[in-house]
Amino acid sequence: MNAPNTNTTGHDERTPVLAARGLVKRYGHVTALNGSDFDLWPGEVLAVVGDNGAGKSTLIKALAGAIVPDSGHLLMDGEQVSFKSPLDARRHGIETVFQDLAVAPALDITTNIFLGRESRSRGFLGAVLRRLDKKAMRTEAAAALTNLGITTARSVTQPVETLSGGQRQAVAVARAAAWSKRVVILDEPTAALGVRESGQVLELIRRVREQGLAVVLISHNMPQIFEVADRIHIHRLGRRVAVVRPQESTMAEVVSIMTGALPGNDSSVAEAPSAQQVARP
Amino acid sequence: MTISKLMPTPDAVSAQSAGTSRWSGLGQRILGSRIAGPSLALAISVVIFSATTSTFLTASNVSLILQQSVVVGMLALGQTIIVLTAGIDLANGAIAVLGTVVMGKLAMTGHHDTTALLLGFAVCLALGTLSGGVVTRLNLPPFIVTLGMLTIVTAVARLYTGSQSFPVSSGLLTFLGRTVNLGGFALTYGTLLLLAAFAVVGYMLTQTAWGTHVFAVGNDPNAARLVGIKVKRVLLSAYLLAGLCYGIAAWLALGRIAVADPSGYQSANLDSITAVVIGGTSLFGGRGGVLGTLIGTLIVLVLRNGLTQANIDSLYQDVATGILVIAAVAVDQLARRRQQR
Structure with a gap:
């Protein structure tokens, strides 16, 4: 598990940590992505919004390595990358919290945080007997939770199913933040939560950003987006049509762009040479 | 708003898992453990049979119970691995008989004992793996696949022997029936091998990443897949290891009774499921363990032995076992529902 990134030194602040150019994905006759661009800047929370069927979940899957686009390419720190599987994306430091959480309810918090990436004991026990270093994993799991302000040192051995929905979401986010080196993608993290728990998850998202990670937040909830996002990527008809800042825009405007009532501002829509002119933090 | 509210405080934790009562940490751990119920059931039956019969709690009878439990215990060990992946194996007894x-x-027919033993192992290993292969490649329910395997393997064993049982000459094949005297207590090598096998599988399940993945796959295969666990490979390895257990069970069976009988051990598959379930492993997968299965096996055998000692019709033994199975599954269901509330 990496130490939390406190800043993004070593990377040019002008280069998006993760970007996509001209992504196309077709499913039979349906074009889910129609030349979509995407830019995520270091240390920002970027909300991705769009009507149902706008193709935002296809975009997210392409970024997370869950699908391979038909054409177009991905860039990390300006260098072209391609993800054949979620594991590829993960190797590049991108962690995704899928909508259905992907935690195993009967397993405890530590086991879930380390699931698929367990650490073994040193020496003979680990190398030959393949023994898990449970103690070290518990310590690290507790540290991962504490890093995000989740104070539960005693309960990392608690089965996830004994937690509330918000607590489970916190575990899933903590797992992503703990393993991520660059980007955390959150797919509808508050969809199943009540108001209070949603607020707590938003607070958690801010803490992930404070650790220097860039966050992609897919959400339908405008008030939440305006509360936590630095920029809003608006998706419509399979492509990015606009990027706005919450301070300079209203929810009504965002919804109008989403539904096509207002034109977008994305230069790529007008076939302009560069998509770099969009609003930046 | 503080994030610390996202996680329960220690007080909230104990209140949640122990309902309204306030157990101390240790008491809660014992009572909350999955083997608490089975252990209690075993202890109660031992106490009752010891009090009501003079023959139950004698060194020779306890030794007998242990000997009687080796075959079912070994089958139940393999069964446990499969049940933890949310599967079930109806063919394990038939595979061991083959x-x-x-x-x-x-x-x-003149082959060396070692050759015979190893080929017998290989057959069991291959058949266990075949079940797993069909389950994972064709995505079929384990219940159906192993039901088919049960029928096929039983028929094959009968065809192979002309439905005749035959004695096995003593030697390596019956070695596990030999006893070793430990302080006036006669244990067979089979019993020792059984305990060793439980220890090894228990270690693999609780102390290695493979074991964690078995639990994860049984608990939520989608979650396991999303974190990068190769679900089908884990499933296949579970059936393979179970097949190895069935091979050892075959060896244990020859040590117990030196006769190869193609129509023997017909209810061993159900006995093994009974032992697993009574031992607190959930048929829904992802919860349980081998210690519970060991206790479950002993419960089945203690009931059988004790009721016999008490001169109670053997049919009542089946009634008692059946009630225990239903009770165990009911308790598991209840616990699951309470936790997933």
């Missing part, structure tokens, strides 16, 4: 007749027949 193993015994292959071992016996080869030895009888």
